[in-house]
Structure formats: structure tokens, C-alpha cells
Amino acid sequence: MINTLLIANRGEIACRVMRTAREMGITTVAVHSEVDRQAQHVLQADIAIGLGGAKPADSYLLIDRILAAAHASGAQAIHPGYGFLSENAGFARACEKQGLIFVGPPASAIDAMGSKSAAKALMEIAGVPLVPGYHGEEQDLQTFVTAAERIGYPVLLKATAGGGGKGMKVVEHEAELAEALASAQREAQSSFGDARMLVEKYVLQPRHVEIQVFADQHGNAVYLHERDCSIQRRHQKVVEEAPAPGLSPALRQAMGEAAVKAAQAIGYVGAGTVEFLLDARGEFFFMEMNTRLQVEHPVTEAITGQDLVAWQLRVAQGEALPLTQEQIPLNGHAIEVRLYAEDPDQDFLPASGTLEVYREPAPGIGRRVDSGVAEGDVVSPFYDPMIAKLIAWGETREEARLRLLAMLRETVIVGVQTNLKFLTRILAHPAFAQADLDTGFIPRHAEQLLPEPEAFDDGFWSTAAKAWLLTMPGTSAASASSPWTGLSSWRAGLPAQSRLHLRCGELEQPFAAVDVTDCSYSPDTQTLLITEAQQTRRYSVLISNGALYLHWHHSWRRIDRFDPIAEVEHSHQHAGGLQAPMNGSVVRVMVEPGQQVEAGAVLLVLEAMKMEHSVRAPEAGRVKAIFCAEGELIAESTLLVEMEEQA
Numbered sequence: 072m073i074n075t076l077l078i079a080n081r082g083e084i085a086c087r088v089m090r091t092a093r094e095m096g097i098t099t100v101a102v103h104s105e106v107d108r109q110a111q112h113v114l115q116a117d118i119a120i121g122l123g124g125a126k127p128a129d130s131y132l133l134i135d136r137i138l139a140a141a142h143a144s145g146a147q148a149i150h151p152g153y154g155f156l157s158e159n160a161g162f163a164r165a166c167e168k169q170g171l172i173f174v175g176p177p178a179s180a181i182d183a184m185g186s187k188s189a190a191k192a193l194m195e196i197a198g199v200p201l202v203p204g205y206h207g208e209e210q211d212l213q214t215f216v217t218a219a220e221r222i223g224y225p226v227l228l229k230a231t232a233g234g235g236g237k238g239m240k241v242v243e244h245e246a247e248l249a250e251a252l253a254s255a256q257r258e259a260q261s262s263f264g265d266a267r268m269l270v271e272k273y274v275l276q277p278r279h280v281e282i283q284v285f286a287d288q289h290g291n292a293v294y295l296h297e298r299d300c301s302i303q304r305r306h307q308k309v310v311e312e313a314p315a316p317g318l319s320p321a322l323r324q325a326m327g328e329a330a331v332k333a334a335q336a337i338g339y340v341g342a343g344t345v346e347f348l349l350d351a352r353g354e355f356f357f358m359e360m361n362t363r364l365q366v367e368h369p370v371t372e373a374i375t376g377q378d379l380v381a382w383q384l385r386v387a388q389g390e391a392l393p394l395t396q397e398q399i400p401l402n403g404h405a406i407e408v409r410l411y412a413e414d415p416d417q418d419f420l421p422a423s424g425t426l427e428v429y430r431e432p433a434p435g436i437g438r439r440v441d442s443g444v445a446e447g448d449v450v451s452p453f454y455d456p457m458i459a460k461l462i463a464w465g466e467t468r469e470e471a472r473l474r475l476l477a478m479l480r481e482t483v484i485v486g487v488q489t490n491l492k493f494l495t496r497i498l499a500h501p502a503f504a505q506a507d508l509d510t511g512f513i514p515r516h517a518e519q520l521l522p523e524p525e526a527f528d529d530g531f532w533s534t535a536a537k538a539w540l541l542t543m544p545g546t547s548a549a550s551a552s553s554p555w556t557g558l559s560s561w562r563a564g565l566p567a568q569s570r571l572h573l574r575c576g577e578l579e580q581p582f583a584a585v586d587v588t589d590c591s592y593s594p595d596t597q598t599l600l601i602t603e604a605q606q607t608r609r610y611s612v613l614i615s616n617g618a619l620y621l622h623w624h625h626s627w628r629r630i631d632r633f634d635p636i637a638e639v640e641h642s643h644q645h646a647g648g649l650q651a652p653m654n655g656s657v658v659r660v661m662v663e664p665g666q667q668v669e670a671g672a673v674l675l676v677l678e679a680m681k682m683e684h685s686v687r688a689p690e691a692g693r694v695k696a697i698f699c700a701e702g703e704l705i706a707e708s709t710l711l712v713e714m715e716e717q718a
């Protein structure tokens with residue numbers, strides 16, 4: 072019996088495993104790095120033990136420290152989660168040796184699937200369908216030419232030691248083979264220190280369909296149906312769903328039985344996933360087996376009503392599988408999206424920072440959020456940037472899709488860049504709605520999924536301006552006497568003359584007048600109500616760190632007050648002529664034509680927005696000409712002073 076469980080992981084999966092352990096009356100032990108002292112998985116555990124430094128190599132990967140923590144806390148078992156040590160046969164073996172239960176397969180099963188080519192050879196013997204190919208020892212060109220001839224072009228060269236799509240090369244004709252092979256071998260040698268290649272039939276526009284399998288220590292093995300994980304970005308899963316759309320019951324059964332055969336061939340125990348490529352004609356081919364609980368297991372839980380972590384723990388303590396194959400339900404449809412801290416505008420560079428505002432969608436029927444963070448937590452650069460998984464279940468795929476879109480709309484993250492908008496665009500895409508899925512989905516629709524930063528319509532800016540005036544303290548401080556505005560007035564009790572200049576991303580918008588009659592803001596619900604033409608519309612608006620966030624067309628837009636002075640000073644730093652950063656008046660002229668000035672010397676003082684701004688010499692030089700006089704009103708971009716650089 073397991074009565075104390077150590078979870079050798081962090082983040083959402085550590086929290087997920089602990090949730091079930093708690094429900095089963097098991098004491099939970101968290102381990103953590105230095106920077107994770109206050110992390111959610113630590114706060115949720117009964118016992119927490121520090122491992123070491125922030126880097127995984129100094130903490131979550133330290134086998135000896137983790138084993139010592141298990142002994143110190145009285146844990147009988149270790150759950151490795153995914154990533155980190157979850158597929159490390161050495162760790163599984165070390166647990167076994169020290170009398171600790173590794174909640175996962177036997178070390179021998181991890182080893183069997185560790186080498187891709189050895190795994191393929193095993194699967195071939197077991198009768199699991201493989202992509203037609205050659206994965207033998209002979210590595211000379213003639214062997215590959217003959218193999219490719221037999222397979223038929225196009226073929227795919229893959230590094231034997233590769234994985235995750237690295238070191239793959241498509242070859243369309245025999246004429247290209249020699250050069251492609253040589254180049255792929257060089258790449259494999261430098262990337263993996265192993266030049267060996269295999270060659271396969273290149274499957275066009277395949278789907279990634281994987282089978283969830285489970286085996287116990289008594290020889291029982293079942294499949295819990297499939298997941299379609301075709302929506303990937305550079306071999307990183309983004310959206311997963313169960314069941315796979317359009318899969319016939321017969322194909323489901325054939326794939327399920329093949330997956331169970333694969334598991335049985337290697338003496339598998341526990342939760343595992345067998346990945347297949349599925350081509351357009353419904354033929355499927357073994358890719359690899361993951362010997363762990365996967366990130367996307369919740370969609371399987373949603374359609375089967377089973378708790379896979381509970382299954383893992385029961386199997387680990389020697390119980391038989393709770394259900395037979397026939398008893399495993401398949402009910403409705405579930406879709407999961409992975410919310411990552413990454414910046415889609417910077418080629419999905421992982422992002423880090425503080426979650427200044429973090430709001431998960433409200434709980435509800437068919438909704439699930441698995442996360443390991445709370446508002447105020449730091450997303451650290453040391454670990455996987457996944458923040459949360461949002462999972463929606465529905466009677467139908469469409470119901471699940473719409474529910475997930477609603478959940479995405481309710482999610483608010485401020486302080487860290489995320490892929491939230493990208494996920495929304497995928498879920499809202501007509502091709503996704505029609506379940507037109509394959510591994511080329513994201514590249515094929517990239518233009519719609521990652522549109523250029525758009526210009527906003529008037530509706531956006533006027534809503535932003537109203538929101539700003541109703542929510543931001545100090546907005547009313549604008550001057551009533553600036554000589555260069557005098558254009559119109561704020562209404563609804565705000566001071567008569569004012570001016571507002573807002574910025575959203577790269578775009579900015581000045582306002583001469585903003586009408587805030589029939590607008591109201593409720594800070595409690597963070598709701599802005601605007602009534603126009605007898606219609607009242609509701610907008611979500613919140614404030615954090617001096618910026619305003621407006622929910623507009625499915626995403627949160629950060630809106631700041633624009634400071635044109637700072638912007639133009641910056642952009643004109645090296646221009647020979649100095650221009651007025653914005654409309655204003657000249658308060659003082661400090662220099663004369665012909666005068667030598669040092670870098671940074673004040674040339675003019677302007678007044679704008681009731682504030683004085685100095686125009687300074689960007690570099691040392693001579694004042695060549697002055698084009699304005701004290702007291703003069705000047706328009707933005709007017710040339711004020713011309714400078715000559717020193718020789």
C-alpha cells in the first residue's frame with residue numbers, strides 16, 4: 072500500500088498528481104528547487120523538501136537527492152510526472168533497487184522504447200504496423216538506393232538517434248538521394264554524435280493519433296481509446312482532442328489492439344502512449360511509445376470518466392486494472408489547449424516574468440483547468456513555459472470547441488506574453504471547426520493564425536479612450552489653459568479642456584474629445600458599460616501597473632498613455648534637424664545660431680500637456696539655424712533647430 076507519495080516534478084503535473092493522491096488518502100511529498108520554494112505544488116503538498124538550485128540539473132534531475140527525500144519523508148512510492156526523470160530507466164532502476172515503487176513501467180520497458188530503431192525492430196516482430204522502410208545496420212549509399220526503390224518515393228531519411236523531427240530529410244527522387252543522405256549523415260553526426268540513418272516511406276499529410284494504453288502487473292492490458300494531436304508547432308503539441316474526429320469504430324479498435332500488442336511485447340506496466348501516423352486512407356503506422364503519463368491525458372479522462380492517476384497508483388501497488396476493455400466508456404468529445412508563456416510575435420520565444428494578473432476561466436460543467444500557478448507567481452526561464460491546460464468536454468465536438476473558446480475568452484494573463492490569442496485563432500478557424508486536421512495544420516494556416524498586427528477601427532480607440540477616462544486616476548489633471556488644444560471638451564463631469572494620447576502596441580491615437588456620457592465602470596466586476604443608440608454594450612476592462620487592459624475581439628489589449636515627447640526625442644536623436652515632438656508652444660530659446668554646444672545641452676524648452684520638455688543637442692556641435700521663437704505655437708514635426716556636427 073502506498074500511504075505516502077513523493078512527486079518528483081513541479082508545476083501543473085505535480086499539482087495534478089497530488090490532487091488524486093489526496094483524494095485517495097495518500098500523504099503527498101513535494102520536492103522543489105530554490106526558485107520554487109513558494110510554488111503551488113509546494114504549497115499544496117503535505118511535506119516539501121528542497122533539492123537545490125534553480126536549474127533542473129541542480130534539482131529536479133538529482134536522482135540521489137530525490138531518493139534521499141523519499142526516504143526522509145517516509146514515502147513508499149515516487150511519481151515522476153512527465154519530463155525530467157519520467158523516462159529515465161536509470162532512475163526507475165534506482166527506485167527498484169532501494170525498495171521504492173516507481174509509478175511507471177519497469178526500467179526494462181523504458182529501455183526497450185528508448186532506442187527508436189530497436190523499438191521498431193521489436194514492434195515489427197510483435198506485428199505492429201510500421202511505415203515501410205529500412206532500419207538496418209548497413210549504411211552505404213547502395214543500401215539506401217535499393218531500399219528507397221523498394222519503398223517508393225518520396226522517402227524520408229531520419230537519424231536513428233534523432234527524435235522530435237530533428238535530422239529528417241524528404242527525398243523526392245533517386246537523383247537527390249546521394250546528396251541528401253550525405254548531408255543528413257553530417258547533420259546527425261554533429262547533432263547526435265551518431266551518423267546512422269534510417270529511411271521510410273514519406274507519409275503525406277499524416278495525422279498524429281496516439282493510443283492511451285494501460286497494463287497491470289497481472290498481464291491485463293487495455294486501451295482507453297485515442298487522442299488526435301495533429302495540431303503541433305515544430306513538434307510541440309498545441310491542441311489535443313479525444314476521440315480523433317472521423318475515426319471509425321473499426322479503425323479505433325484496430326489501432327487500440329495494435330497499441331496493446333506493442334505494450335505487451337515489451338512487458339509494459341502502467342500508463343503508456345503508443346503514437347501512430349495515420350494517413351489519409353486510414354492506414355496507420357507505429358511511430359514511438361511514450362512510457363509515461365502524458366500532458367494531454369485529461370482529454371482521455373474526460374471521455375472515459377476515469378482518473379488515470381488513480382489507475383497508475385492502483386496498478387503501482389499491485390491492483391488489477393479497474394475495468395476490462397469492454398467496460399471502458401467513450402462519451403462525448405474533449406479538447407485541450409496548452410497555454411504557454413511564449414511570444415508568438417517573436418517566433419514563439421519562451422517568455423518569463425511575473426503573472427501580474429492571472430485569471431482562470433470560471434469553473435463549470437464540462438470545464439477543467441490544470442495549472443500550477445497563481446496570480447503573482449513568476450514564470451521562470453528555467454523550466455517548461457507551459458502555464459496551464461484548458462480542457463473542455465461536450466456531448467459533441469462542436470459543443471466542446473465552443474466551450475473551450477468561451478474558456479479562452481475568460482482567461483486573463485498580464486505580465487507575461489502568452490499564446491492565448493494564437494490558441495483562440497486555432498479554435499475559431501473554420502478548418503479546425505470542420506476537423507480538417509493533419510500535422511500540416513499550423514504551417515498551412517499560418518497566415519490567418521499569426522496575422523500582422525492589425526490597425527484598429529474607430530470603435531476600438533473610442534472604447535479605449537472611454538475606458539481610460541473612467542478608470543485611470545489622474546486623467547482629469549489635464550490643463551484647461553493649454554493654448555494649443557482648445558478644440559473641444561470632455562463631458563460627464565471631467566474638466567473642460569483636455570487631451571489624451573493612447574498607445575496600443577505599435578499603434579497610437581490622439582484624442583481631441585471623448586464623450587463619456589452614458590458610460591459607467593464597475594471596478595468590482597471590471598465591466599465597462601457603454602450605451603449608444605439605445606444599445607448597452609459590455610466590455611471587460613482591468614487595470615494593472617499603470618496600464619489599462621481592454622478585452623477586444625478575443626484578446627486582451629494593453630493600452631498605455633502615449634508620451635510623444637519621449638518617443639520623438641528617441642527617434643530624432645541622430646537627425647541633423649530637431650523637430651517638435653508634438654504640438655506645443657515654445658517657452659524659451661536657449662541658444663543662438665552659430666553657438667557651439669555640448670552633447671545634451673538644452674536648446675529649447677517646449678510646453679505641451681502642461682508640462683515642460685527640453686529639446687537637447689543629441690551630439691556636440693554647432694547650432695546652424697533656429698526656426699522658431701519664444702511664445703510661438705508649433706505643430707508636431709515642425710523643424711525647430713538645425714545642427715551641424717563637429718568636424
Ligand code: MV4
Pocket residue numbers: 202227234235236237271272273274275277278279301303306348358510
Ligand atoms: C514521419 C512523417 C511522415 N512520414 N515519418 C516528426 C517527429 C517524429 N517523431 C516523426 N515525425 C514525422 N515522421 C514518415 N515516414 C511526418 C512526421 C511529422 C510529424 C509527425 C507527428 C506530428 C507532427 C509532425 C510534424 C511534421 C512531421
